[in-house]
Amino acid sequence: MKRLLHTAAAILLATPAAAQVSETTMKRAVETLSSDAFEGRAPGTAGEGKTLDYLVKEFTRIGAKPGNDGSWFQTVPMVEITARDVSPLAFATPRGAVTAAYGPEMVVGTYRTGSPRIEVKASPVVFVGYGIVAPEKGWNDYAGVDVKGKTVVILVNDPDYETAGLSGPFNGRAMTYYGRWTYKFEEAARQGAAAAIIVHDTVPAAYGWNVVQSSWTGAQQVPDGEADAAKSAAIGWITKDKAQALLAAAGQDLTTLAAAAKRPGFKAVPLAGTTLSVSFANTVRKHQSKNVVALLPGTTRRDEYVLYTAHWDHLGRCEKAADGDDICNGAVDNATGTAALVALAEANAKAGPTARSQLFVAWTGEESGLLGSDYYGRHPVVPLAKTVGGVNIDALRFTGPARNVIVVGGGKSELDAWLGRALAKQGRVATAEPTPEKGFYYRSDHFSLAKQGVPMLYIENGDDLVAGGKAAGEAAAKDYEANRYHGPKDEYDPAWNWTGMMQDLSLYYDVGRDLATSTAWPNWLPGDEFRAIRDRSRALGR
Template identity: 45%
Template sequence: MRPALPLLLLAAAAAPLAAQRRPAPLPAITPGEIDAHLRFLSSDLLEGRAPATRGGELAAAYIAAQLAQYGYEPGADGSYFQRVPIDVVAANRATIRVEARGKANATLRDKEDVVVWAGSAVERSAAQADLVFVGYGIAAPEYGWDDYKGRDVRGKIVLVLVNDPPAPPGEPGLFGGKAMTYYGRWTYKFEEAERRGAAGALLVHTTLSAGYGWPTVVGSWAKEQRMLPRDPKLPPPLAFRGWITSQAAARLLGEAGLDLAGLAKAAQARSFDPVPAGITLDVAFANAVQHLESANVIGVLPGADPARRREHVVFTAHWDHLGIGPAVDGDSIYNGAQDNASGVADLLAVARAAAAAPRPARSLLFNFVTAEESGLLGSEYFAANPTVPLAQLVGGFNIDGGNLRGETRDLILLGEQKSSLGAFVGARAKARGLRLSPEEFPERGSFYRSDHFSLAKAGVPAVSVGAGTDFVGRPEGWGREQIDEYTTRHYHQPSDEYRADLDLRGAAQLAGVVLDAGLALANSREWPRWSPDAEFRRSAPVP
């Protein structure tokens, strides 16, 4: 029996070593801490957090104070604030003129037939040019598709269909099949027209192709527009951008002896060629221009490995909302509790827990961006003016709309199939007893409508993590009903506000998955890679 003592001593010595090898549990994220952030960020005191307003500045200052408290270093040249210049351009609707002559003679009515706005921050927008129908306005070499066919449209006004061409039965994966690709987004149509040197661009609207009705077009674009100052390295801007109803476009082309329905049908084939309409459009209007400034709030937790701390894992959430607007039931403050005070609250909890965990090998960069509601302007500015070289950004996690309704059995990941980051997050969700559910309406192009997209467009694999619809303790279909009710009644309305009865257990659950995935990526040597059929590529090869 005498050998038992040495064995006991060996076991006792080995126990601390085994404990050292086991990773320590990550700090817990609680509903209470998320509630505290959410309660303040969505309060009336912040007046809806519009960029370049007192309420917006208070929100940014609050976020910076939290990051400082957690031990994050300033991430923008010694400051927590990356200043973002924003131009505000409002067309004077009384001055708008859109007239056609040539094979068709007509005056197109503002907000009834067309909605037009400035392509850049100038006091007068004007273009007088020939109209050319360019189908879907897509140039996608990976699909063997070019709607322009080398035709010179410099100085012309292009008429463009929205969405992707439909996938034929013999090629079901064309342009993502049912899912929208970036080529289908209205933003791409304008960008491609600009690259081609067009003077202006009109998108043909139908509710089916756009995914929303004409009143949404009027409400979104017949008002002041916010944009970043023009990068001089970019092609000259379009003189104007705009939408035209399909009825007005059909009448106009019909006068010129052309059939819009027939042209749209022809545009569904690779063999389509642009069609000059024989119509000259004269578009002109005056603008009021303001130059404002807001800020992205950036904090960095340096990595523990000196050889790898230059590599950064990025986390994003937009802090802005719509500010003060038209009163609804006597309330004019658009608090944006779900959109996106909830995402900021979640991400602040992630930042606190990450700082309290063992320091990862790679650095963590938390970027709370401004002006998402104005067209992803803050994240676009960061991607164009990164505080860390793009080649050193490993991958990104975004939260846009946290879960305010309770625990779920699933998450939805925008961009799940676009890069290896989808499976990486899926493994961490599974470890917490969650599954990834497919995006319910991929044809709506949600991947391209939040701040992770600015990173993706710059070549950095990124995903947006959101709640699923399978809620614990709720009947089947309840989650979808709640989301539809929010979208119909509360989205971008003053009623999107804090309530004391919100169930934030699901918010803590979602934030926990983001924490797990972010720290796992920061401790790995993996560089997420784009899927072969994704529209994006890194600007530089990964190590």
């Protein structure tokens, strides 16, 4: 892996106390948090209240302290929007009408919090390729076209996602933030589009239509306090098959246009004589969700902080399974990570205090676009310049012990040295992401801290399993993504194999404990996109 095990001779690492992360605590916490009684842990629901109460009880039992100036919580203003009475996407084209049904063929909603009803009427449609404006790369998919009040149809991922290696205008096979759906909707809004529709394609999206359908129907969480005028009226997704039918009816071909969109100098293509109409009502509810913040105070350098983070939220009630089950329990995603915060805090408390303070933060709103961690990044409860670094824990899996771990964003920071040391104790190795095109670096809460300059380590369970090797690891990952991820069947199973997960938790413990006992300040490697931000933050002391 490029620069993964960076030699950091100047970094002085202290010997961590032996890890005693409790499997019993993990099992109890995961089973509780993913039970039907917690109703899928959606922000702003009874499930949130139960989750917060449970975490405070557990952190209190451990002996942790409230971490936000005497409070266990950081309030995150949110708005819950639920679309109802959704019309089909109705396209008028030169060759007749094309409609897409809500759920099986398209999903649509809005970020506008002050609009009880959304109506887009006869909006001209423009195909804008990947919908990217990147001046530093000389790339502008909106050049020469005015999309104000119009509907833009956008491809998912980056133009070079099919590249075999990691070289290309958008890092080749590795997704950049320009490839994420969040960016595409943000840019469409900046361009003044009335509606923005992303074409779903399983490989570049990194998940099937079932994930889109379960994630984008029902209540959606958005930040409070942002002006509606700066947002598109309607945003959503459409299946690839339906997009192909639409473009064919408009006298175009999706495959041909997609190939053209991959090349520099691509020009957006207005679909002559083609318009979109869609309408839906919104149930809007403002509420205040919460991050949970627990503290193990340090001794000699208690104003320096090491972070352990995970998101507590999931999707709540969602698209029903065939058996009628409509609770997305989120056992793996992310009751496991939330339980890990409790178990790691417990292990550290038992091992005794460290020189630096340790902060355990359970985020809200990750499933809605990293809302809780982004809010914290903009409103930190402790100074970012005094935050040494940390680990983010998301979706630990029960695939058994592995010979490796996968590092998301490896080769970016000096934290690789800490991980390398912890792995050596277990006789395991770090490997690069096998699917960098899926953009996992931009899909979990570590990204919110990285944007503010704080080095964060994020690993996934290994794919080279002791029992079955790479073939078994790949099969297990595919099974989870196809049958459980963001669906009602991500449920607790008493038969799970916890061995591999507990190995990974020992890594998190060792890395965090090392950081908390060391005097070093890990940084991003020279030339990394976040290095200048970190240097500036440390220099200014904030």
